[in-house]
Amino acid sequence: MQRTFVMIKPDGVGRGLIGTVIGRLEGRGLRLVGLKLLSISPELAAKHYAAHQAKPFYPGLIRFITSGPVVAMVWEGADAVAQVRAMMGPTDPHQAPPGTIRGDFALAIDCNVIHGSDGEAAAESEIGLYFTPDELVSVPRPEESWIYPRT
Numbered sequence: 001m002q003r004t005f006v007m008i009k010p011d012g013v014g015r016g017l018i019g020t021v022i023g024r025l026e027g028r029g030l031r032l033v034g035l036k037l038l039s040i041s042p043e044l045a046a047k048h049y050a051a052h053q054a055k056p057f058y059p060g061l062i063r064f065i066t067s068g069p070v071v072a073m074v075w076e077g078a079d080a081v082a083q084v085r086a087m088m089g090p091t092d093p094h095q096a097p098p099g100t101i102r103g104d105f106a107l108a109i110d111c112n113v114i115h116g117s118d119g120e121a122a123a124e125s126e127i128g129l130y131f132t133p134d135e136l137v138s139v140p141r142p143e144e145s146w147i148y149p150r151t
C-alpha cells in the first residue's frame with residue numbers, strides 16, 4: 001500500500017470536474033483517505049511549488065493555483081503514486097493520450113486539471129503540507145477482496 005497526494009486544480013473545480021476525477025480514481029479501486037476543499041494561500045503555493053521557483057512559468061503557476069478553490073486529496077493503494085500519474089497523463093495535455101484525465105479534459109499546460117505527487121518522497125511532504133495525521137482515515141473498502149484478491 002502506498003499513499004499519494006492528488007489535487008483537483010482551480011480549472012477542474014471551476015469546470016465541474018470534481019465528481020469525474022474522483023470517480024475515475026474510485027473506480028480504479030484506490031482508497032480515498034483524505035479530502036478537503038480549500039483556497040491555497042500564496043505561502044502554501046510557494047511551499048508546494050518550491051521546486052519550480054526558478055522556472056519562467058513560476059509566477060503564472062502561483063497565480064493560477066491561488067485563483068480559485070482546489071480539492072486536496074490523499075489516495076491509497078498498490079503502487080498508488082505511479083498509477084495516479086499514469087491516469088493523469090503527461091504534464092502537457094497535448095501529449096496526453098485519450099483515456100487519461102489530462103488527455104480527456106485539458107488542452108493547455110497551464111490548466112491541466114489535476115496534480116499528483118511525482119514520487120514517494122514528494123507524496124509524503126505534500127500530504128504533510130495539506131493534512132494533519134488525524135485528518136486521514138484509512139478504512140478498507142468492503143469490495144477490496146475483489147481488487148486485491150490475495151489480500
Ligand SMILES: Nc1nc2c(ncn2[C@@H]2O[C@H](COP(=O)(O)OP(=O)(O)OP(=O)(O)O)[C@@H](O)[C@H]2O)c(=O)[nH]1
Pocket residue numbers: 052057061090091109110111112114115116117118
Ligand atoms: N506554462 C508552463 N507551465 C508549465 C511548464 N511546465 C510545467 N508547467 C506547469 O507547472 C506544473 C508543475 O510542473 P511539473 O511538476 O513539472 O508537472 P506535473 O508534475 O505533471 O504537474 P503537477 O502534478 O501539477 O506537479 C504543471 O502541472 C504545469 O501546469 C511549462 O513549460 N510552461
Ligand SMILES: [Mg+2]
Pocket residue numbers: 116118
Ligand atoms: Mg509535479
